[in-house]
Amino acid sequence: MDIPEKLSSLLARDSQSVAGVEKLRFFPLAVESGHGSHLIEVGGRKLLDFSSSWTAGGIGYGHPHVVDAISRASSNQPGAGGISAVHPYMVELAEKLLEITPGDADRRVYLGNSGTDANDVVLRSCQYATGRNRIITFSGSYHGGVGLAMGVSGVHVEAGAVASPVAAFIPFPDPYRPHTGHADTVVQDSLARLDTELAAGDVACVIVETIQSDGGIVIPPDGFLSGLRTACNKYGVILICDEVKVGLGRTGLMHAFDHESVVPDVVTFGKVLGGGLPLSAAVGPTSILDGPVASALLTTAGNPVTAAAGLAVLQVIESESLVSKSQVSGQTLLNSLKSHVSRLGVEASVGDIRGRGLTIGVDLVSDLATKSRNFDLAKRVAYRAWELGVVVYYVGGNVLEITPALTTQPVDLEVGAEIIARSIADAIDGQVTDEQIAPFVGW
Numbered sequence: 001m002d003i004p005e006k007l008s009s010l011l012a013r014d015s016q017s018v019a020g021v022e023k024l025r026f027f028p029l030a031v032e033s034g035h036g037s038h039l040i041e042v043g044g045r046k047l048l049d050f051s052s053s054w055t056a057g058g059i060g061y062g063h064p065h066v067v068d069a070i071s072r073a074s075s076n077q078p079g080a081g082g083i084s085a086v087h088p089y090m091v092e093l094a095e096k097l098l099e100i101t102p103g104d105a106d107r108r109v110y111l112g113n114s115g116t117d118a119n120d121v122v123l124r125s126c127q128y129a130t131g132r133n134r135i136i137t138f139s140g141s142y143h144g145g146v147g148l149a150m151g152v153s154g155v156h157v158e159a160g161a162v163a164s165p166v167a168a169f170i171p172f173p174d175p176y177r178p179h180t181g182h183a184d185t186v187v188q189d190s191l192a193r194l195d196t197e198l199a200a201g202d203v204a205c206v207i208v209e210t211i212q213s214d215g216g217i218v219i220p221p222d223g224f225l226s227g228l229r230t231a232c233n234k235y236g237v238i239l240i241c242d243e244v245k246v247g248l249g250r251t252g253l254m255h256a257f258d259h260e261s262v263v264p265d266v267v268t269f270g271k272v273l274g275g276g277l278p279l280s281a282a283v284g285p286t287s288i289l290d291g292p293v294a295s296a297l298l299t300t301a302g303n304p305v306t307a308a309a310g311l312a313v314l315q316v317i318e319s320e321s322l323v324s325k326s327q328v329s330g331q332t333l334l335n336s337l338k339s340h341v342s343r344l345g346v347e348a349s350v351g352d353i354r355g356r357g358l359t360i361g362v363d364l365v366s367d368l369a370t371k372s373r374n375f376d377l378a379k380r381v382a383y384r385a386w387e388l389g390v391v392v393y394y395v396g397g398n399v400l401e402i403t404p405a406l407t408t409q410p411v412d413l414e415v416g417a418e419i420i421a422r423s424i425a426d427a428i429d430g431q432v433t434d435e436q437i438a439p440f441v442g443w
């Protein structure tokens with residue numbers, strides 16, 4: 001595909017100005033606007049966004065209710081943060097999060113700027129509250145891009161980042177690529193290893209993604225989350241569920257941990273919560289989140305504009321029944337992906353299509369029997385999908401992460417499913433060159 005001059009010129013300026021440490025690029029994407037589930041590329045091409053900006057645009061771009069809330073809060077702005085002055089937006093948002101998140105009455109809400117800081121603050125608060133240091137986490141996990149949250153993230157550590165010295169990594173139960181060799185023993189094995197770690201003592205908390213996303217859309221078998229709850233209860237250890245990517249309706253229930261009716265001690269939120277603005281939250285016991293006072297200070301945390309956006313997002317999720325819609329749309333999209341993959345005869349490269357609601361993974365393999373990850377094909381498919389008008393990224397090196405906005409229309413879900421299957425066929429057919437994908441490191 002020929003890249004228009006306006007697009008290539010912006011990309012060239014980006015390469016000379018914006019730091020590489022914050023780039024995770026898959027194809028030459030540069031956008032100038034967005035509406036609902038669509039992005040408008042520099043140059044005017046309309047793209048269907050099947051990532052929703054890694055779910056941060058999870059109710060669509062420019063939702064009128066969110067735009068209205070942001071405009072009202074910013075045109076008459078009560079300060080720029082919440083650390084030294086209270087304002088109604090942050091209190092209302094905290095109250096709303098307490099209402100929709102299960103747990104005891106005696107809880108508080110931390111409001112932050114990103115999923116990373118919510119997890120980081122919570123992990124440190126657990127250490128402080130318990131006087132214990134160790135943190136149990138999982139291989140293939142993702143909890144943040146800097147600091148302690150990064151140091152307990154399996155994907156970063158497995159890619160060479162320095163692990164936090166207090167982190168202990170346990171295999172995450174993956175029924176498709178079982179670390180034990182058998183899908184029916186993964187939960188038991190992970191829980192047995194957890195028990196050993198907890199018995200060794202000095203554990204402040206266990207942090208877990210309810211569905212592992214960056215690790216490759218891994219949906220743990222039933223019994224895992226409830227097993228974590230039981231083990232944490234047995235040893236008096238705090239259970240943190242990281243719902244930053246898949247929470248607030250995306251899996252077809254309000255919280256992904258609801259699929260096992262588990263009640264975590266602490267829940268972290270982010271991405272979709274901000275309606276496209278930087279906003280995160282952690283909900284947990286007062287005994288953990290109330291002290292020490294002034295130990296987690298980000299100047300713009302509790303910002304009135306982002307808090308107003310967060311409230312509007314939660315209202316939209318409720319008023320537009322996005323939780324149940326996500327369940328129905330997700331099932332339709334999953335079926336549609338399977339049927340297009342089969343119609344185009346590319347099943348030999350697609351090891352698995354799995355999902356829960358609008359969190360779907362298409363696992364690309366080199367060999368159906370060995371399930372070996374096809375990293376090269378993933379790069380080419382993502383590139384080809386962009387050429388054909390769909391934005392989709394991959395995780396775990398080879399799994400297409402399909403997480404469209406919860407508001408995506410059925411007709412667009414069908415169009416996107418067809419394009420993704422066609423991109424797989426075209427990529428296998430050699431329609432994406434080595435030169436085209438060479439500049440993109442991917443994930």
Ligand SMILES: Cc1ncc(COP(=O)(O)O)c(C=O)c1O
Nearest residue numbers: 114115116142143144244245270
């Ligand atoms: C499960 C999970 N937790 C935390 C984070 C970090 O969120 P943020 O990038 O907003 O800091 C991410 C980001 O991808 C995530 O997927």
